Amino acid sequence: MMSVNDKVLKLAFLGEWDTLLPVLRNYPHLINLPSEPKGYTPLHQAAWHGATLPVIGELLFLGADRSITTHSRRQTAYDIVIEKHKRPDLEYLLFPKKVTIAQIIRKVVLTEPQIFEVYDGNLILVDKLIAAFGVELRPDKIEELENRLHHLFFALTGQTINAEKMIKFDAAQGFSFDVNPAFFGQTFFPLICRTAQAEHNLVESEWATVSDLFEPSPTQWGLRGDLFLWLEMRQSLCQVSLPKDTDELADIISAAFQALTGKSLISRVGDNDFFVERFSRGGMSSGYVSSLYWLNEFIPQLQARLNWLQTAGL
Structure with a gap:
């Protein structure tokens, strides 16, 4: 008769989540069980299969550790998603964030x-x-x-x-x-x-804040000052609870933008880029902030992250 350990590893390998998740609910201590010899946990297998957000969300809720690496290639679940899929939603949820x-x-x-x-x-x-x-x-x-x-x-x-x-x-x-x-x-x-x-993961919405949506940072920026505004905004929103919908989130970001820069996010034509002295750290476009980039890139990205968390049940 197959042991519970072997059943967990087999179901994860096959990607049979409807059968596996009830088992893990009953045996949550097996959530980070590694396979032999490669060392794939259920979360690694979910990343390999490109599982749905609710599946990823429940694995994380049960205690799946995003920082664990496989034995063979030293990959996290995030690394596997980067290699196998173009899934920004999984990249966000599986990024091995450190707890604050x-x-x-x-x-x-x-x-x-x-x-x-x-x-x-x-x-x-x-x-x-x-x-x-x-x-x-x-x-x-x-x-x-x-x-x-x-x-x-x-x-x-x-x-x-x-x-x-x-x-x-x-x-x-x-x-x-x-x-x-x-x-x-x-x-x-x-x-x-x-x-x-x-705790390896603190992902539940009850204690998440808007600040948690800012990690990881974007890989592309509008102007050099946008990086420092992003960092300041992350710090300033660390006590603001996650809103229930994306429109409210956009309002929060817009209000923080104006509070930190003194400029409205909805700028006049020809006044989309502006200079903030404390963001000036050298280089081309140093100290300049692009309101259009926040409107067209950053806010939609943060809204998408909120949607992914909600879809994952986190």
Whole structure:
């Protein structure tokens, strides 16, 4: 009788997803099971077959690791898609993105709501942590992540994580809140570190933000300043939840464009390219931003990414 391991590998090899996915739901620890001798996991096989977005989405949801490479050719699932298919949707979903510290914090907040109270000053400080970390990648070593958390706590509060007294601050006139260092040292930061150790992919829409649509960066740019605007926009939108539709996303990007450049995205004729001093880093077209390129290339690309995530069920 065929073992569950052998069944998973055979079904993945054949691309029989309707049969395989129920098995993996019952045995999620087999999601990254490699074949022998080539080392193809179910996600590698899905990339090879050019599987549908819902299939890819469920594999990722079950814990498929996009960073794993095959034994034979050292390929990720993303590498296989690049080689075998012209599928920008799969390229986006399978790109081996690294998890950010802010993503991990957002996940803990949304999966452990019981640790916070109503009008909780601790949660307000958590929001500040997310904004401060922005798109900073998770360190490889948990000890380094723990140090980053402790140092930022001190930077934002002026107190160490070992402070014995509650830290008071006024959010507005008549609204005073307490931050409990013990909560962060004994509960919240350990939760973040445990989550960081367990997570290879943070793809679920509940804790995704518009910023997550910006990775990976485009391979082509309009003008040199567009690169730096892209990076600033990614940072500034790290706390904006994913919208439900592409029109709302376009409105968000347009508003961020005007906030960061001082120019409307819908420019007057002959005023499509403009100069932003802080984006000037040398070279031809240095500091110049192309509003037409954002309208015709970047925004449609971001809208497509949102559609792909939604179709994949992520």
